[in-house]
Amino acid sequence: MPLSSPKTPSGPPTASAMVGGTWLAVLRRWTDAVLYSSMWLALAALALTWATFLFWRVDIPVRLALMIFTATLFLYNIDSVLPYKHRQPVVLSGRKRWMLEHRRELLALALASLAVAGLLFFLDGWQHLTLFLGHLAAISLLYSMPVVKVRGHWRALRDLPLLKVFLIGYVWAAITVWVPALYLDKPLLGPVVFLLFARRFFFILALAFVFDIRDYTKDQLTGTRTFPGLFGVRATKYIALASLAAGSVLFPAGIGYAHMLILAVPIIVAALTIWYAEESRPDYYFALLTDGVMILQFVAVYVVRW
Structure with missing residues (x-):
């Protein structure tokens, strides 16, 4: 009579397994909330x-830091709850599903963030920069809102x-870059500020291509002509790496x-992320x-300067 193979014990999960599963579920929920409510992104804006x-060996003012953080929260969360975006023929990812399920919370967070950012704007006397900051806010708001009619269809700036x-x-x-320069009375077109601006622009541009790759199918369905859609994903990666390289050589004297x-560490990590x-x-x-x-870019600068 052949020997029977040992069977794996079966039965209800152990208490430790249940506790572990519960903690993982809680961690996942909180991670989703931080990432998909744009809190992580707002922290990145604050960090940069x-x-x-x-770079100028000055501590960031706490109230300015809070204004940058809350303004970013407002702009990205108000963008995520725009009604017309949820009528687009897109493939729903886990991120999009989370945003749909939490639209009310995201709207409340956006409005609360706007209130805080607006209050700090007036209390700290930024009114003389209304035109400058207003054009940045206008670009951010019109980025996803239909503003121009093309061939019978309303398009947002991002659709051009x-x-x-x-x-x-x-x-x-x-x-x-420019907001800290204005706060410290640095000339925006001065050589140092311009170099920092160009370095930051190419760095962000390179990372933005990654999100074009993420949105490839959605952009195809909505008719948005992006670099991956016109030139292909591989070519877009080369363009992104070229942008990253252009920014990486712009070191201050x-x-x-x-x-x-x-300072090269975040550049290398960014290159791997793009590739x-x-x-x-x-x-x-x-x-x-x-x-x-x-x-990570902030961490590298923090280590270098301190």
Whole structure:
């Protein structure tokens, strides 16, 4: 009679397994909330702004930091709850499903963030920069709102051919470099500020291409002509890497080789993130890793300057 193979014990899950599963579920819910409510992205905006202050060896003012953080929260969350976006023929990812399920909470967070940012704007006397900050807010708001009619269809700024990555690069560089420069009375067109702006622009532009790759199918369905749609994903990666390389050589004067090596770390991580970007990657690849490269940029500057 042949020997029977040992059977794996079966039965209800153990208490430790249930506790572990519960903690993982809680961790997943909180991670989704932080990432998909744009809190992680707002932290990245704050981190890059702080990095610019660190270049001039100045601590970022707490109230300005809060204004940048809440303004970013408002702009990205108000964008995510726009009604017309949810009528588009798109493939729903886990991120999109989460946003649909939490539209009320995202709207409440957006309005609360607007209230805080607006209050700080008036209390701290930024009114003289209303025109400058207003044009950045206008670009951000009109980025996803239908503003121009093309061939019988209303289009947002992001829908204009090949434009959206440059809009993202410009607005992020302006907020995270020009706002600190204005606060410190630095000339926006001065050589140092211009170099920092260009370096930040090319860095953000390179990362923006990654999100074009993520949105490849959605942009195809909605008729948005992006770099991956017109030139292909592989060509887009090469363009993104070229942008990253262009920004990486723009080092301010006086940076030593050891510091250059530290500052190269986020550039290398960004390059790897770009190269391995695929539309099929999980949502965390884009929301956590790609946005996290911006926070890594701050960490590198913090280590170099302190």
